[in-house]
Amino acid sequence: MHPSYMVTEVLNLLAASLLLISFAMLSRRRTQRLITLFAWQGLVLFASTLLVAYSSGLRELYYSAALTLLLKVIALPWILQRLIHRLGVQWDSETLVNIPTTMLVGLGLVIFAFGLAQPISRMATTITRNTIGIALAVIFLAFLMMITRRKAVTQVIGFLAMENGLFFAATSATYGMPMVIELGIALDLLIGFFILGIFFFQIREQFDSLDLSNMEALKED
Amino acid sequence: MVRQFGEVALAIAIAPLFAGWIAQCRAWLQSRTAPPLIQPYRMLRKLFNKDAALAIDASPLFRTTPYIVFGTMVLAAAIIPSIATDLPFARVADAIALIGLFATARVFLSLAAMDIGTAFGTMGARRDMMIGFLAEPALLMVLFNAFLLSGSTALPSVVDASTAHPFFVDPSLIFAAVAFVMVLLAENARIPIDNPATHLELTMIHEAMALEYSARHLALVEWASDLKLFNYACIGFALFLPWGIATHGRDGAPELGLAVAALLVKLIVAGAALALIESLSAKLRIFRAPEYLAMAFLLAVLGLLVHLLLGA
Numbered sequence: 026m027h028p029s030y031m032v033t034e035v036l037n038l039l040a041a042s043l044l045l046i047s048f049a050m051l052s053r054r055r056t057q058r059l060i061t062l063f064a065w066q067g068l069v070l071f072a073s074t075l076l077v078a079y080s081s082g083l084r085e086l087y088y089s090a091a092l093t094l095l096l097k098v099i100a101l102p103w104i105l106q107r108l109i110h111r112l113g114v115q116w117d118s119e120t121l122v123n124i125p126t127t128m129l130v131g132l133g134l135v136i137f138a139f140g141l142a143q144p145i146s147r148m149a150t151t152i153t154r155n156t157i158g159i160a161l162a163v164i165f166l167a168f169l170m171m172i173t174r175r176k177a178v179t180q181v182i183g184f185l186a187m188e189n190g191l192f193f194a195a196t197s198a199t200y201g202m203p204m205v206i207e208l209g210i211a212l213d214l215l216i217g218f219f220i221l222g223i224f225f226f227q228i229r230e231q232f233d234s235l236d237l238s239n240m241e242a243l244k245e246d
Numbered sequence: 247m248v249r250q251f252g253e254v255a256l257a258i259a260i261a262p263l264f265a266g267w268i269a270q271c272r273a274w275l276q277s278r279t280a281p282p283l284i285q286p287y288r289m290l291r292k293l294f295n296k297d298a299a300l301a302i303d304a305s306p307l308f309r310t311t312p313y314i315v316f317g318t319m320v321l322a323a324a325i326i327p328s329i330a331t332d333l334p335f336a337r338v339a340d341a342i343a344l345i346g347l348f349a350t351a352r353v354f355l356s357l358a359a360m361d362i363g364t365a366f367g368t369m370g371a372r373r374d375m376m377i378g379f380l381a382e383p384a385l386l387m388v389l390f391n392a393f394l395l396s397g398s399t400a401l402p403s404v405v406d407a408s409t410a411h412p413f414f415v416d417p418s419l420i421f422a423a424v425a426f427v428m429v430l431l432a433e434n435a436r437i438p439i440d441n442p443a444t445h446l447e448l449t450m451i452h453e454a455m456a457l458e459y460s461a462r463h464l465a466l467v468e469w470a471s472d473l474k475l476f477n478y479a480c481i482g483f484a485l486f487l488p489w490g491i492a493t494h495g496r497d498g499a500p501e502l503g504l505a506v507a508a509l510l511v512k513l514i515v516a517g518a519a520l521a522l523i524e525s526l527s528a529k530l531r532i533f534r535a536p537e538y539l540a541m542a543f544l545l546a547v548l549g550l551l552v553h554l555l556l557g558a
Contacts, residue, residue: 034415041417041552045424048548052541125540132544132551139555158555 032080033155039073040156043193044135047166050186051131051173052124056114059182060105066189067097077196085204086196092211093192101185101218108222109178114235127173131166138162145198156197163190177228177235181221188214249330249502256506257323261476262286262469264513269443271521286472293465301362301458311358312459312466318351319473328480329505330492331402340399341389344481345382348433351470352378359455370454373532377432377439377451380539385429387546391422392485394553401481405488421549423486427523428542430482432535434475437524439535449529476513483512 046066053059071093078086142158167187171180188210195202202210225235232239266286273280300309324335325344339347356371393399395416396407432439435452444450456467484491490508492501530538 037417038415038420041420044548044552045420045545048545124537125544128541128544132548135548135551136555139551159552 032076036073036076037155039069039076040159040193040197043069043073043163043189044159044166047163047186047190048128048131050182051127051166051170056109056176056178056182057106059179060102060109063105063182063185063189064098064102066186067093067102070189070193071098073193074196077200081200083200085207086200088204089192089196089207092207096211096215097185097189100215104218104222105178105182108225112178112225112229112235114176114178127169131169134165134169135162138165157194160190160194160197163193166190175236175238177221177225177237180237181218185214185218247334250324250333250335252502253329253333254320254324257328257473257476257480258320258469260510260513261323261472262290264476264479264517265472267514267517268475268521268524271518272525275521275525286468290465290469293460293468294462296461298461298463300460303361303363304458305361307354308358308361308458309463311354312463312470314354315351316466316470316473318347318354319470319477322347322477323473323480325401326477326480327402327405327484327491329509330502331405332492332494333402336400336402341393341401341404341481342386342399344401345385345389348474349378349382351474355455355467359458362458364458366450366454366457370451370457373451374455377535377539380536381429381432381542384425384539384543384546385433387543387550388422388426388429388485391418391546391549391553394550395419401484402494405484405491406493408488409491409493416553418549418553419486421545421552423482425542425546425549426482426485428538428545430475430478431520431523432539432542434471434478436520438527438530438538441529449532479513479516480509482516483509487512 043066046062046069050059050062050066053062071090074086074090074093078084078090138161139158142161146155146157164187167183167190170186171183174180174183192210228237228240229235263283263286266281266283269285270280270283321335322344324333325339325347327333327336352374356375359367359371359374361367389399392404392408395418396404398404398407428438431437435442440451440453441449442452444453452471456464459467490505490512492505
């Protein structure tokens with residue numbers, strides 16, 4: 026079998042597992058499970074970036090793969106775990122509206138993303154172009170997760186998952202962004218995450234809970 | 247023909263062993279003393295030696311149902327290519343007819359449970375029908391995934407097609423496999439939906455339907471449910487792990503021996519995996535079951551979408 030064909034096969038497989046993890050995240054109630062899934066998503070992302078780096082022979086991609094491993098598989102999940110321990114919300118579960126409905130909307134989003142990606146993939150020349158649709162779908166699903174969740178921590182996980190999707194889109198459409206931009210994004214992500222972590226404590230002090238629906242009462246007429 | 251009978255005999259013989267193996271793994275994982283591997287056989291022997299007791303109101307339907315259910319499961323085992331694909335029976339019915347067979351068994355078991363008129367039997371039958379009608383479309387969708395890849399609705403052709411490219415794993419099959427495991431657990435009264443070891447009246451589904459049966463009838467019902475689990479496992483192997491199955495034209499004695507060995511290895515691994523899943527998850531409330539099965543259905547549909555749109 027031709028080696029590049031094999032690489033495409035494995036990449037498609039990894040992309041599909043990324044989508045699968047996104048759907049699993051959409052359906053989980055417990056915050057702790059979400060963090061584990063987020064770490065898994067990072068791991069799949071790391072594997073796919075490594076594979077793209079290997080097949081395209083670009084050195085920068087190895088660096089960004091290493092960055093993914095450090096930041097998204099090890100650092101962020103660990104910090105998140107500590108955070109929810111400190112906040113005492115590790116067994117928190119959300120009363121989601123209706124999981125089948127959410128999943129149906131997610132399914133619609135996947136179709137939409139695939140349709141949207143088709144003209145782009147036709148123009149792309151990378152070996153990974155088939156997966157642009159999946160990357161878009163992962164972004165949309167993370168959006169959907171942020172919309173359906175009420176708790177601050179889960180919304181942040183949704184945000185991080187969206188970044189995963191964007192990163193995957195970047196590697197699959199253009200073999201990754203320039204290293205400077207990637208480093209900048211990684212740093213932004215970390216800093217933003219720290220600020221949000223501090224926010225969690227502030228929000229809880231103000232409202233005695235991390236439920237963001239309380240924030241709607243802040244509006245002045 | 248010899249292959250056909252051999253396969254059916256093997257299925258009937260080792261189905262209780264598979265159930266016993268799962269029970270043993272579960273006991274180990276839960277730090278209990280495991281029952282011996284042949285416990286299901288002892289159970290069957292004990293039940294066959296007892297005198298059957300029937301309720302006064304039992305109609306002939308109640309008495310014939312165990313034989314019908316057992317017969318459908320044996321027929322299903324004859325259709326599923328568990329060790330060889332060149333089976334005379336398998337050409338008669340495709341996978342959709344196979345689902346029909348499972349549905350027939352379910353309908354008869356539910357009718358028999360309602361026949362006696364006890365509250366528990368009726369309740370169990372109703373619940374089982376609910377789960378069945380939710381699980382069937384999901385199972386069909388899973389099968390459509392495999393049909394799309396191989397271009398045929400017959401399981402032997404699916405196996406022949408997928409063993410032709412041994413290193414080829416379509417991304418859509420990941421989704422289908424996850425959905426299939428979910429359906430398997432639901433259809434065989436395993437833990438997220440029903441607990442096979444429970445005798446707590448309010449939560450049981452399969453047990454509630456078999457509550458009025460005794461002796462040889464109960465033995466047949468239990469054996470049939472072991473066979474059902476075995477059949478589902480073999481469908482899973484045929485769809486997702488077809489390696490080792492003796493394909494058309496390459497099914498001499500050494501290949502068949504290899505196929506049996508491969509089947510045993512796959513059963514051992516799958517049984518341990520099932521026990522692990524069951525030990526890690528908690529039983530869902532019955533009203534969560536539609537949600538769970540809707541997930542399985544959606545995953546299978548997603549697999550179809552990925553296949554159609556990714557063009558992989």
